Amino acid sequence: MAEPVRHGAPLEPWKDPAAKPFLRVENVTKTFGKVYACDDISLDVYRGEFFALLGGSGSGKSTLLRILAGFETPDRGRVLIDGVDVTAMPPYARPVNMMFQSYALFPHMTVAQNIAFGLKQDGMAAGELRDCVQQMLELVQMPQLGNRKPDQLSGGQRQRVALARALAKQPKLLLLDEPLGALDKRLRERTQFELVNIQERVGTTFVMVTHDQEEAMTMSSRIAVMDAGRIVQVSTPAALYEYPSTRFVAEFIGGINLFEGRVLGHDADQxxxxxxxxxxxxGVLHARHADPLPEGTAVSVAVRPEKIDVHEAPPRADNVAVGKVRDIAYLGDVSIYHVETESGAVVRVQETHVERSSEPHYDWGETLWLSWPASGAVVLST
Structure with missing residues (x-):
């Protein structure tokens, strides 16, 4: 069984020039009329990854998933799984299974019968079938619930049954279409970790479609952010958050402040x-940037709200802004402040509540000084 990739793990095959992708998408294009649902997409996913396709409605993520499953045929390009071109293969012939958002469980069948359905269709012997179903029930921590019907289960339990059914046929690739979308917030948060733990145990390569950035960040080894049928950035959750490559990614992943300006120059070491x-x-903002930009280049500078420190007196720092508190949101663990500067810019600041307090620390109309280091800012030229 392949070693899965997980956040912070030393094994990162996408950084190894010798590593061969398990799933390769080459120049895939799919149109519906004049609309490009997938526009010349190329993508590599490695064995054991939990990979996420993240984007809003109309970004093309669901169409790409359907192409991987064989439910849609690309106009151009091809899909390879474990070195085999499956572009023209029908869904039933591919080493792929899919877990749908609705779970699509048969209501008249028991949990065990739902899990066994695909195996029976394949003609598995009765004794082997019973053993496999029991193994799947134990994998999803439901060994005593095999005789229940789907309507006797909670939402989280139905989700696990759907996962067990999808994994029972031991697919090389499992596709998940918004797998937690039907669950409430608290159950969804708990189930995220359960799903990751199951994926780590079985070692199957997962590709998940989601519009929920938190879900993608929590569960995935890497994420492809999609917009208007294209992949705009592929990276680990941490790299996407800390080093977005475009303004779209910076705004889509987490809260962000964007400052507009033009490059005046660079320090001595560039x-x-x-x-x-x-x-x-x-009137001068300082930001760390790996590649010097020509003087006069119009840029956006992205600063995350939690990178900004709040002061009641002028501080000494790389970057300082002063303004008045216009809006406050108390969220329990943090408070969010919107501070309007004299230039009219509104800066979003996040303060974590380390000590117990029933009220935010600052009040409407209060003057605050804000500071952040050059290393806390990301220069975006697109």
Whole structure:
């Protein structure tokens, strides 16, 4: 069984030039009329990954998943699984199974019969079938519930039955279409970890479609962010959050502040860009940037709300802005402040509540100084 990839694990095959992709999508294009649902998409997924396709409605993620499953045929391009071109194969001939958002359990069958359905269709012997079903029930921690009907189960239990049925045929690739979308928030959060733990135990390669950024960040080894039929960035959750490559990714993943400006120059070692920006004190914003940009280049500078420190007096820092509190949201673990600067820019700041308090620390109309280091800012030229 292959070793799965997990957050922070030393095994990262996408960084190994010698590693061969388990799933390869090559220049796949799919149109519906004049609309490009998938526009020249290429993608590599490695064995044992829990990979997420993340995007909003109309981004093309569901169409790409259906192409992988064989429910749609691309206009151009091809799909290879474990080195085999499956582009023209029908769904039943592919080493792939799919778990649908609705779970699609048979209501008249028991849990055990639902799990056994595909195995019976394949002609598995009765004794082997019983053993396999029991193994699947134990995998999803439901060994005593095989005789229940789906309407006697909770939403989380139905989700696990659907997963067990999908894994029972031992597919090389499991596709998950919004797998937790039918669950309430608390159950969804708990089930995320359960699903990851199951994937780690079986080692099957998972590809999941979701519009929920938190879900993708929690569960995936890597994420492909999609927009308008294209993949705009593929990376680990941490790299997507800390180093977005485009303005779209920065805004789509987590909360963000965007400051507009033009490049004035760089420091002596070319690591810090100086950017003209009216929202900060002195009119110059400093941001770390790996590749020097030509003077005069229009850029956006992204700063996460939690990177910003709040002060009641002017601080000494790389970047300082001053403004008045216009909006406050108390969320229990954190407070969110919207601070409007003299230039009219509104800066979102997040303060974590370390000590017990029934009220936010600052009040409407209060003047605050905000600061953040150059290393906390990301320069985006697109």
């Amino acid at each position: 690591r810090i860009a100086r950017i003209a920006c009216a929202a900060v004190e002195g």
